Amino acid sequence: MSTEAEIDVRDGYAEKYGFHDTEQHVFKSRKGLDRDIVQQISKLKGEPEWMLEYRLKALDLFESKPMPTWGGDVAAIDFQDIYYYVKPTSEEAKSWEDVPEDMKRTFDKLGIPEAEQKFLAGVGAQYDSEVVYHKIKESLEKQGVIFLSMDQGLKDHPELVKQYFGTVIPSSDNKFAALNSAVWSGGSFIYVPKGVQVDVPLQAYFRINTKDMGQFERTLIIVDEDAYVHYVEGCTAPIHSSDSLHSAVVEIVVKKGGRCRYTTIQNWSNNVYNLVTKRAVAYANATMEWVDGNLGSKLTMKYPAIYMMEPGAHGEVLSIAFAGKGQHQDAGAKAVHCAPNTSSTIISKSISKDGGRAGYRGLVKVMKGAVDCRSTVNCDALILDEHSRSDTYPYMEIEEDKVTIGHEATVSKIGDEQLFYLMARGIPEDEAAAMIVSGFIEPIVKELPMEYAVEMNRLIQLQMEGSVG
Amino acid sequence: MSTTTTKSPAHAAGPWAEQAITRAGTTREGAWALTRRKAAAGTLSTLSLPKREDELWRRTDFGTLEQSLAGLDPFAQSPTARNVDDLPAAVLERIAGEAGNAALVVQRDAGVVLEQTHPTLQKQGVTVCSLDRATREHEALLAPRFGSLLHDDYDWYTAMGASVRQGGLFVHVPKGVKAEIPVRMFHWIDGAGRLVAPRTVVVVEDGAEATILEEMLSETVEGASLHAGGVEVFVGANAKLTYAQLQDWGRNVFHYGNVRAQVAQDGELQWMQVMVGGRMTKANGYFDLDGSGARAYVNGFMFGDARQHFHLHTLQRHLKPHCTSDLLIKCCLKDKARSVYQGLIQVAEGAQRTDAYQANRNLLLSDQARADSIPGLEILANDVRCTHGATLGYVEPEHLYYLMARGLPRVEAQRLIVEAFFEPVIERIPLATVRDRLRGEIERKIG
Numbered sequence: 001m002s003t004e005a006e007i008d009v010r011d012g013y014a015e016k017y018g019f020h021d022t023e024q025h026v027f028k029s030r031k032g033l034d035r036d037i038v039q040q041i042s043k044l045k046g047e048p049e050w051m052l053e054y055r056l057k058a059l060d061l062f063e064s065k066p067m068p069t070w071g072g073d074v075a076a077i078d079f080q081d082i083y084y085y086v087k088p089t090s091e092e093a094k095s096w097e098d099v100p101e102d103m104k105r106t107f108d109k110l111g112i113p114e115a116e117q118k119f120l121a122g123v124g125a126q127y128d129s130e131v132v133y134h135k136i137k138e139s140l141e142k143q144g145v146i147f148l149s150m151d152q153g154l155k156d157h158p159e160l161v162k163q164y165f166g167t168v169i170p171s172s173d174n175k176f177a178a179l180n181s182a183v184w185s186g187g188s189f190i191y192v193p194k195g196v197q198v199d200v201p202l203q204a205y206f207r208i209n210t211k212d213m214g215q216f217e218r219t220l221i222i223v224d225e226d227a228y229v230h231y232v233e234g235c236t237a238p239i240h241s242s243d244s245l246h247s248a249v250v251e252i253v254v255k256k257g258g259r260c261r262y263t264t265i266q267n268w269s270n271n272v273y274n275l276v277t278k279r280a281v282a283y284a285n286a287t288m289e290w291v292d293g294n295l296g297s298k299l300t301m302k303y304p305a306i307y308m309m310e311p312g313a314h315g316e317v318l319s320i321a322f323a324g325k326g327q328h329q330d331a332g333a334k335a336v337h338c339a340p341n342t343s344s345t346i347i348s349k350s351i352s353k354d355g356g357r358a359g360y361r362g363l364v365k366v367m368k369g370a371v372d373c374r375s376t377v378n379c380d381a382l383i384l385d386e387h388s389r390s391d392t393y394p395y396m397e398i399e400e401d402k403v404t405i406g407h408e409a410t411v412s413k414i415g416d417e418q419l420f421y422l423m424a425r426g427i428p429e430d431e432a433a434a435m436i437v438s439g440f441i442e443p444i445v446k447e448l449p450m451e452y453a454v455e456m457n458r459l460i461q462l463q464m465e466g467s468v469g
Numbered sequence: 470m471s472t473t474t475t476k477s478p479a480h481a482a483g484p485w486a487e488q489a490i491t492r493a494g495t496t497r498e499g500a501w502a503l504t505r506r507k508a509a510a511g512t513l514s515t516l517s518l519p520k521r522e523d524e525l526w527r528r529t530d531f532g533t534l535e536q537s538l539a540g541l542d543p544f545a546q547s548p549t550a551r552n553v554d555d556l557p558a559a560v561l562e563r564i565a566g567e568a569g570n571a572a573l574v575v576q577r578d579a580g581v582v583l584e585q586t587h588p589t590l591q592k593q594g595v596t597v598c599s600l601d602r603a604t605r606e607h608e609a610l611l612a613p614r615f616g617s618l619l620h621d622d623y624d625w626y627t628a629m630g631a632s633v634r635q636g637g638l639f640v641h642v643p644k645g646v647k648a649e650i651p652v653r654m655f656h657w658i659d660g661a662g663r664l665v666a667p668r669t670v671v672v673v674e675d676g677a678e679a680t681i682l683e684e685m686l687s688e689t690v691e692g693a694s695l696h697a698g699g700v701e702v703f704v705g706a707n708a709k710l711t712y713a714q715l716q717d718w719g720r721n722v723f724h725y726g727n728v729r730a731q732v733a734q735d736g737e738l739q740w741m742q743v744m745v746g747g748r749m750t751k752a753n754g755y756f757d758l759d760g761s762g763a764r765a766y767v768n769g770f771m772f773g774d775a776r777q778h779f780h781l782h783t784l785q786r787h788l789k790p791h792c793t794s795d796l797l798i799k800c801c802l803k804d805k806a807r808s809v810y811q812g813l814i815q816v817a818e819g820a821q822r823t824d825a826y827q828a829n830r831n832l833l834l835s836d837q838a839r840a841d842s843i844p845g846l847e848i849l850a851n852d853v854r855c856t857h858g859a860t861l862g863y864v865e866p867e868h869l870y871y872l873m874a875r876g877l878p879r880v881e882a883q884r885l886i887v888e889a890f891f892e893p894v895i896e897r898i899p900l901a902t903v904r905d906r907l908r909g910e911i912e913r914k915i916g
Contacts, residue, residue: 403861413852413853
């Protein structure tokens with residue numbers, strides 16, 4: 001393990017994920033964004049008229065909305081210097097053999113097919129703007145589980161898509177949701193029928209390859225009554241000299257008694273702006289859980305939300321943010337209690353080092369009439385050196401009196417006693433620090449499927465290498 | 470950048486500033502202070518009224534006040550009081566026969582009507598007077614400090630207040646002097662349609678000690694008034710200041726208040742912020758820990774009923790290492806009252822060994838009340854211990870039943886619970902008579 005003081009925190013990323021393939025695509029739109037581009041994307045996809053209208057309306061909204069003035073610095077994003085649509089293959093492969101060789105190599109390197117065989121119920125892989133591979137276990141398909149790319153979902157299940165698309169996150173929600181609504185491509189469409197328990201996770205993998213590219217995937221998950229699904233997404237990108245933009249919209253509907261868990265391990269390279277809107281609505285006695293790990297990107301602004309619409313709904317957000325050199329993780333969560341007897345728990349762990357800035361920005365809102373709600377928010381931050389920064393901005397808006405709301409946050413450094421304890425047992429200082437950080441995020445990591453927990457710990461190790469000079 | 474149109478209510482302030490400048494010439498204001506006033510008027514002309522998009526104004530709408538802004542009178546004067554007996558009855562009642570035990574400065578509308586120091590303080594070399602007088606008589610002490618913490622360009626209300634400034638308090642405690650008796654300042658507004666903008670400066674030199682109580686009160690009348698005051702406090706090395714600000718305006722008064730405090734090495738500030746009156750209150754308290762070992766203890770409470778609205782914004786700024794700040798804000802709301810607590814701990818780069826705590830506790834007594842709590846941390850140093858907590862709850866049925874099972878009527882039980890909620894803050898307020906009066910006020914409010 002290296003002991004040099006000045007080591008890029010993302011050391012190791014370059015070899016493991018930072019490679020990029022020679023650009024080989026069947027279509028690439030010109031740079032920039034206007035009505036022509038939006039029309040072109042829609043036409044190439046052969047979309048129904050309503051979707052084109054939806055996109056064009058969203059484009060107007062995008063143009064009329066101001067850039068956010070809070071959170072991270074997004075001023076450097078030049079919307080006219082981005083490729084909004086890059087189609088990598090002519091069609092989605094149904095078997096791994098049909099995936100073009102270079103992309104296959106990419107995903108092979110990232111361990112996708114292996115993971116699928118071992119422990120996944122289904123896999124989707126998106127490369128730039130389109131999903132290049134999609135597969136679901138036959139047994140699930142027979143039970144009526146739908147797991148498709150969003151584009152395929154729109155083709156095969158137009159009525160279902162039309163019924164839910166944009167209902168959880170309207171295109172007017174914020175500037176980046178409007179942008180996604182105008183130029184979205186790829187993402188997952190999932191429907192789990194009543195009572196069906198998908199007991200192994202479905203996974204999607206997102207990869208940006210092209211330089212100056214924007215990825216705008218769109219995911220819609222519908223969990224019907226008493227059904228269960230766990231969806232996992234991972235993201236990487238090559239290291240280019242200029243910045244990329246990733247702006248996804250994820251909408252989730254969890255019906256009565258259903259449960260959905262959505263796990264993200266975001267490991268974009270340090271030149272990606274990751275500006276994502278994620279929101280779920282949970283109905284009576286339904287449970288929505290977001291497990292959100294943010295380790296990569298230049299700037300992440302992401303606040304997974306749960307709207308608890310009916311009595312008994314429960315929401316949980318577990319968030320890890322790790323900011324190294326040049327990174328700003330503006331992570332967080334939103335819990336909106338719209339009905340009585342709903343509960344939410346938010347646990348956030350953020351770590352900053354090498355001048356990085358990590359934080360929690362959140363909202364707990366209790367609407368009028370939502371009596372007997374409970375919400376607990378716990379934010380802990382660890383700052384590993386004197387150049388780094390930690391922020392905590394928890395908002396609480398309470399319009400009802402019969403509720404119990406609590407928020408606690410602490411910010412600290414690695415305790416000297418803890419370090420000495422481990423070092424006295426012969427563990428080198430940097431390993432000891434890494435162990436303490438692993439222990440710090442343990443409550444969240446233990447919620448991940450085993451394979452991901454291992455991956456998460458490995459990523460943390462990577463981030464921690466050379467952290468003690 | 471001015472976006473003021475001829476229709477904006479902010480327009481009224483231009484002529485006020487001009488008039489204030491003319492008047493200051495006749496009241497023998499110190500020349501330096503008049504220059505500052507002119508500069509503030511200049512700043513004012515470049516600012517517009519706060520907008521809802523401004524994070525600090527998103528949750529508080531002064532719209533009703535702004536509609537009647539043009540009709541306010543910033544120059545209403547009352548005749549000077551010969552002694553305490555000339556003071557409004559309500560103020561007299563608060564002094565409660567203790568006039569001899571404190572230095573007294575009383576402001577009525579736009580002017581200070583009574584400045585009465587105390588022989589003991591005089592002997593100790595402590596200065597207590599109106600700020601107007603201090604601009605003439607204590608330029609050397611006042612000029613470098615006035616406006617050094619609270620800047621005119623903070624917002625429109627601050628610039629406006631600085632340009633029409635009238636009244637306020639000046640206290641100076643020399644090096645090593647422990648002021649033996651407290652200073653009390655009263656603000657009284659006589660009627661509707663008044664605009665009062667006093668500025669207070671308190672200087673506690675190295676190793677000195679002082680206790681100050683500032684109380685604001687008026688009767689509820691028809692028609693809005695605005696109180697837009699500013700307080701700047703300087704606590705020297707090893708000095709100690711206890712300052713309590715109690716706001717109990719009539720229900721027609723809009724209160725906009727700025728507090729800025731600076732604590733030097735090993736100095737200690739005990740700050741109490743109590744808000745129970747007024748129609749709408751917007752208060753900003755910034756506490757700068759500007760020397761190693763400085764400490765600030767900030768305690769406050771708000772109790773709202775009817776349609777009262779309170780908005781308290783605090784900043785604990787740790788600029789140097791080894792400082793401590795501890796903040797506790799309690800808020801109880803009934804009826805349709807609303808509160809916003811917006812607080813931030815900022816730890817500057819290099820401010821190692823910071824120990825900062827921030828707690829906000831909210832108790833809601835009605836389902837029509839609303840409390841927003843926005844605590845925050847911005848930490849740029851790593852060797853720190855910063856914690857904040859916010860809770861919001863209601864009177865727990867178990868607690869009520871426990872008391873009721875012991876024979877207390879429901880109303881009594883609730884009163885006990887609310888009193889117990891506030892008591893830890895009340896305990897810290899100087900002067901037994903003031904504490905008792907506050908307890909009475911709470912009791913009356915619980916109803």
